[in-house]
Amino acid sequence: MNGTKVPQIALKLPKVIALLIVFIQHVVQSMTNNPWFASMAALVATTGTDLAALITAQAKALTKAKGAAEARNDAKKVVIDDLKLLKSGVQTVVNQNPGQAATIIESAGFFQKKVTLPSKPYLEALMAPVTPGEVLVRARAVKRAGYEWQYSLDGEKTWLAMGTTTVANTSLLGMTAGTTVLFRFRTTVKKTTSDWSPAISFFVT
Secondary structure (H helix, E strand, C coil): CCCCCCCCEECCCCCCHHHHHHHHHHHHHHHCCCHHHHHHHHHHHHHHHHHHHHHHHHHHHCCCCCCHHHHHHHHHHHHHHHHHHHHHHHHHHHHHCHHHHHHHHHHCCCEECCCCCCCCCCEEEEECCCCCCCEEEEECCCCCEEEEEEEECCCCCCCEEEEEECCCEEEECCCCCCCEEEEEEEEEECCEECCCCCCEEEECC
16 A cells, blocks of 8 residues: 555545435445445445334424434434444545545545645754755745744854845754754744744754
């Protein structure tokens, strides 16, 4: 797999019974006679049967007959357990065919988990790839901002100016390997200047 993460199936079930029933009906219909899930045909059929029981139990619960709500809840739990087994089975197929993951998940009536990408750090530093002793410093961009940069070589006792830029990056030249340098920045938008950012520490290599 070369470290690539296999897409995962989301299972955010509707809390409203009527919507839950519609969702499970969609899954059962999608998986019935679907060649991707031939090995799960019996489980799909069982889920359909249990879903029919839930529909009947829900109709009775709406009459507010004694014990009907409890019976409906029991039927609901059975169907949800079925659905979890179907999800697990579909995920197995996805794991075996990661290149077709989206197609498989959609064809089963499920949804793929959204991947939340890590946000860009507010400030980061790294060695320049070409020039020895050059440290590149990058901040999270702020719309229409100017950037003022500073660095410290004595643990924030003294801050030295690195100048200003109109883009969210700059560089510091002539740094000696083995030196620890701290960086910070602040932005100005129109006439409003922010506080200095928290400092980050960087070890020059």
